[in-house]
Amino acid sequence: ISxxxxxxxxxxxxLLLQNPQFHAGMTSPVGALYxxxxxxxxxxxxxxxxxxKPERKRxxxxxxxxxxxxxxxKKVVFDTNxxxxxxxxxxxxxxxxxxxxxxxxxxAWIMDSIERKFAADPYEITRLFNDDNERATVYSRVETLAxxxxxxxxxxxxxxxxxxxxxxASMLLIDYDxxxxxxxxxxxxxxxxxxxxxxxxxxxSIQYDAPEFDAPLGMRGLHKVRPEVSFEARDTILPPDLFQxxxxxxxxxxxxxxxxxxxxxxxxxxxxxN
Numbered sequence: 001i002s003x004x005x006x007x008x009x010x011x012x013x014x015l016l017l018q019n020p021q022f023h024a025g026m027t028s029p030v031g032a033l034y035x036x037x038x039x040x041x042x043x044x045x046x047x048x049x050x051x052x053k054p055e056r057k058r059x060x061x062x063x064x065x066x067x068x069x070x071x072x073x074k075k076v077v078f079d080t081n082x083x084x085x086x087x088x089x090x091x092x093x094x095x096x097x098x099x100x101x102x103x104x105x106x107x108a109w110i111m112d113s114i115e116r117k118f119a120a121d122p123y124e125i126t127r128l129f130n131d132d133n134e135r136a137t138v139y140s141r142v143e144t145l146a147x148x149x150x151x152x153x154x155x156x157x158x159x160x161x162x163x164x165x166x167x168x169a170s171m172l173l174i175d176y177d178x179x180x181x182x183x184x185x186x187x188x189x190x191x192x193x194x195x196x197x198x199x200x201x202x203x204x205s206i207q208y209d210a211p212e213f214d215a216p217l218g219m220r221g222l223h224k225v226r227p228e229v230s231f232e233a234r235d236t237i238l239p240p241d242l243f244q245x246x247x248x249x250x251x252x253x254x255x256x257x258x259x260x261x262x263x264x265x266x267x268x269x270x271x272x273x274n
Contacts, residue, residue, distance in 0.1 A: 001024070064079075106250055108238065128151055173261065206229065
């Protein structure tokens with residue numbers, strides 16, 4: 001599971017976890033451990049010249065196998081990390097035929113969601129920003145998050161790169177609104193994509209929270225899932241110019257030039273008919 005932040009990946013993992021044949025969860029440390037391992041045997045390192053490519057592949061595979069050893073009885077393991085779209089060649093080499101489910105969302109609403117979390121606790125200094133200049137105003141905060149090495153900019157750039165890559169067909173992009181509005185229609189499509197047997201999920205009783213992960217970030221409730229799947233319409237708290245600027249970044253709306261699979265809606269009627 002990969003894609004953009006604040007786009008439903010935790011909700012998706014919580015739903016998939018209901019299936020006793022699956023293991024899923026929020027962001028795992030496997031991605032960070034993998035990149036650390038690369039730095040240990042990469043070019044210019046002490047051990048780089050003596051660790052062969054077959055040995056490197058075994059070391060990386062051993063990382064996955066060791067971390068998920070307790071879930072070896074599961075038919076499918078979902079590892080969640082927004083960095084996986086930047087490392088598709090490794091994933092496809094280690095796990096041929098594996099699939100990546102990428103959750104996406106209008107970037108303006110992602111920024112809105114993070115800004116709401118920031119404003120909800122005015123007595124905290126979140127670690128999402130490095131200094132007072134970055135966290136000073138909504139403009140500096142959004143600009144910081146959008147940088148290519150930060151919370152929103154990095155996974156967006158990684159996903160766009162994967163979207164047009166040779167491994168794009170292994171990805172399924174899911175627009176945030178759909179699992180929240182019609183989960184009973186989206187989940188069967190996911191099962192079909194990964195080749196799994198259908199399972200009846202409970203969309204009215206969901207349990208998932210990670211306070212031990214969110215507290216050190218200074219963003220309480222960042223990964224808490226509401227007990228029932230639902231879509232809550234609201235007005236944005238971003239200034240109009242910022243919202244307009246970041247609403248233009250949904251590249252997955254145009255699949256020309258990409259073999260990626262996309263679940264999206266061009267029109268969703270509301271109670272008012274708009």
